[in-house]
Amino acid sequence: MDLRSLLRPASQLLTPLRCLSSAPRAAVTTVFTSSRGHKTTARTKRALKISPHDSFLPSRTTEFPAADSIIYNPPASEASPQHTPFIFLPRNDPRRLAITRLRSTASNPTAYSSEASSEQLPPEMRYKRRQPKYNLTKEHIEEMRRLRNEDPLTWSVQKLARKFECSTVFVQMAAPAPPEHLKWLKGKLERKMERWGPKKTAAREDRKRRAEMLYRGEL
Amino acid sequence: MKRIRPSRWSGQLLQARCGAGIAAARQPFLLAARPQSTSSAAAHDSSTTTPIDSPPPPLPAPSFARAAQSAKLAALHARLSLSKKIPLQTLARALVTPSADANPNFNNTNLAYLGSTIVNYHVLEYLVCKWPRLPMAILYEALRAYAGDASLQQVARRWGVESAAAPGEEVDPGLLQWKAGEEQLVNTRWGYVRSDKAPAWRRGLSSRVVLDNDFGDQVSSIEAEKPEFDTLQSEAFGSVVQAVIGAIYTHCGREEVKAFVKSHILSRELDPSTLFEFKLPTRELAMLCAREGFEAPVARLESETGRLSRTPVYVVGIYSGKEKLGEGAGPSLDVARRQASMASLKAWYLYSPGNKVRVPSDMMEEGAKPWKAPYIDIGEII
Numbered sequence: 001m002d003l004r005s006l007l008r009p010a011s012q013l014l015t016p017l018r019c020l021s022s023a024p025r026a027a028v029t030t031v032f033t034s035s036r037g038h039k040t041t042a043r044t045k046r047a048l049k050i051s052p053h054d055s056f057l058p059s060r061t062t063e064f065p066a067a068d069s070i071i072y073n074p075p076a077s078e079a080s081p082q083h084t085p086f087i088f089l090p091r092n093d094p095r096r097l098a099i100t101r102l103r104s105t106a107s108n109p110t111a112y113s114s115e116a117s118s119e120q121l122p123p124e125m126r127y128k129r130r131q132p133k134y135n136l137t138k139e140h141i142e143e144m145r146r147l148r149n150e151d152p153l154t155w156s157v158q159k160l161a162r163k164f165e166c167s168t169v170f171v172q173m174a175a176p177a178p179p180e181h182l183k184w185l186k187g188k189l190e191r192k193m194e195r196w197g198p199k200k201t202a203a204r205e206d207r208k209r210r211a212e213m214l215y216r217g218e219l
Numbered sequence: 220m221k222r223i224r225p226s227r228w229s230g231q232l233l234q235a236r237c238g239a240g241i242a243a244a245r246q247p248f249l250l251a252a253r254p255q256s257t258s259s260a261a262a263h264d265s266s267t268t269t270p271i272d273s274p275p276p277p278l279p280a281p282s283f284a285r286a287a288q289s290a291k292l293a294a295l296h297a298r299l300s301l302s303k304k305i306p307l308q309t310l311a312r313a314l315v316t317p318s319a320d321a322n323p324n325f326n327n328t329n330l331a332y333l334g335s336t337i338v339n340y341h342v343l344e345y346l347v348c349k350w351p352r353l354p355m356a357i358l359y360e361a362l363r364a365y366a367g368d369a370s371l372q373q374v375a376r377r378w379g380v381e382s383a384a385a386p387g388e389e390v391d392p393g394l395l396q397w398k399a400g401e402e403q404l405v406n407t408r409w410g411y412v413r414s415d416k417a418p419a420w421r422r423g424l425s426s427r428v429v430l431d432n433d434f435g436d437q438v439s440s441i442e443a444e445k446p447e448f449d450t451l452q453s454e455a456f457g458s459v460v461q462a463v464i465g466a467i468y469t470h471c472g473r474e475e476v477k478a479f480v481k482s483h484i485l486s487r488e489l490d491p492s493t494l495f496e497f498k499l500p501t502r503e504l505a506m507l508c509a510r511e512g513f514e515a516p517v518a519r520l521e522s523e524t525g526r527l528s529r530t531p532v533y534v535v536g537i538y539s540g541k542e543k544l545g546e547g548a549g550p551s552l553d554v555a556r557r558q559a560s561m562a563s564l565k566a567w568y569l570y571s572p573g574n575k576v577r578v579p580s581d582m583m584e585e586g587a588k589p590w591k592a593p594y595i596d597i598g599e600i601i
Contacts, residue, residue: 078546078547078548078562079545079546079562081492081545081562081565081566081569082492082569082571083566084566084567084569084570084571085542085543085544085545085563085566086542087513087539087542087544088544088566088567088570089570090570090594092594093572093594121519121538121541122519122520122521122522122536123519123520124517124518124519124520125518125519125520125535125552125556127518127552127553127556130505214554214557214558215496215497215498215500215557215561216495216496217492217493217495217496217561219554
């Protein structure tokens with residue numbers, strides 16, 4: 001161990017000398033040997049030689065040589081909004097009647113099975129959505145308002161929503177805070193925003209702009 | 220193509236209509252003084268003081284007598300394959316904007332207003348029948364995309380209309396007589412002027428339908444700010460197209476003008492899906508489904524790739540029950556869900572009965588099949 005650590009600096013001292021002495025010899029050798037090895041050719045030529053997908057080849061179902069056949073192989077792309085989904089079609093639209101007829105024929109492979117379970121559909125995403133419970137009465141709302149007016153600091157929107165098992169939006173609508181409290185909250189937020197540095201401010205603005213672009217369909 | 224021979228046209232076609240524009244009886248004095256154009260009253264007073272043998276002041280725009288000699292006008296007439304019923308003089312008048320000659324008897328104001336009503340009517344009936352569910356704001360923008368000044372300017376440029384460096388008597392009558400002056404006499408606006416006291420929030424969509432002009436733009440009595448050069452230019456070029464259409468209607472009638480509008484304006488392509496801007500697409504879709512009695516929309520993750528990488532892609536589909544409404548892809552679950560909601564909403568709004576829709580004016584043709592009512596939507600999602 002000690003010997004190696006001693007030897008390494010010595011060898012590092014020697015290497016520039018070695019490079020200098022071997023440089024003209026190396027230049028001569030490169031003339032005779034190709035820099036491209038077997039590996040490069042395999043990687044750039046042979047490995048990329050893939051036979052085309054079957055859908056690109058002419059149909060072999062008919063006898064060879066087949067008559068003129070159309071190769072239809074569109075690239076995967078986003079669905080166009082011009083294609084109206086089935087339930088968006090009005091009642092007397094001919095497309096609706098045609099799809100209904102198509103679905104009713106059981107022999108068709110694209111037949112729509114009404115008894116198909118939801119397991120065949122892709123998994124549901126988890127996100128916040130409206131789940132109405134209708135569990136609150138008039139007394140509950142009066143109680144909620146009283147609490148919010150008495151001590152809006154303790155009985156925040158979140159806390160009231162948890163207590164009454166309803167959404168925060170409902171609390172904000174049913175029991176709005178007194179105006180002084182709202183003013184205080186606004187001032188607090190403004191003071192907080194003043195402390196933001198340039199990076200955070202710019203990031204927030206960019207996020208807002210990105211959302212607008214998304215809603216305009218530019219993203 | 221047959222050669223146009225204006226010399227062989229009958230005199231009746233070459234005469235200007237006596238009832239065009241403001242009745243001539245209203246300004247006999249002015250017309251007698253200057254048969255070709257107008258001047259303001261003050262200028263006329265000054266001309267009375269000048270001696271009679273002095274040369275008359277130059278006309279603001281080329282005389283119509285020179286229209287038959289203009290190669291440019293004949294070329295434009297032939298290029299548009301206009302009917303022989305439309306004289307070159309009318310075409311020359313369509314090229315004189317009110318900024319060059321303020322007299323409505325000699326400029327294209329009246330023809331342009333007539334033409335604009337025809338264009339807007341044909342475009343609107345087409346849009347309403349083709350995309351019956353378009354929201355009003357999008358309908359206005361679609362109308363502007365077809366019949367707005369900027370689009371009509373493009374049409375005029377493709378026809379080969381060029382503007383003169385400056386309008387004047389000596390200019391070729393085949394050039395557009397237009398200048399970006401200080402004061403513009405715009406008398407083709409039509410709408411109600413709102414009171415200045417009305418607050419800004421009064422400008423809702425319903426009031427735009429009732430009070431404002433064809434494109435839902437506010438008509439103001441006072442020109443608060445001077446319009447820009449580009450606006451004035453597109454207005455001038457657009458008025459040429461409108462005036463030519465008005466001239467076709469005046470000389471040839473309804474059928475011809477409909478065919479002309481169809482081939483020159485409605486043939487332009489517009490993708491209305493690019494006009495949308497949403498605010499809360501997920502909520503709007505939920506409200507749509509509630510209104511129409513569909514099951515509440517549910518987002519489902521169809522496929523994903525690279526969840527732990529820097530650039531993941533999620534494909535989300537929106538389902539109402541077992542029916543798929545739309546699909547969207549995005550770099551995050553939330554963005555993909557919003558994209559999918561917007562795609563579903565666009566699929567609702569862009570429902571079209573087909574590419575060959577019948578419009579009400581088709582019934583004017585002889586031997587038309589009995590009218591079948593088009594699809595009429597119950598209205599926007601509120």
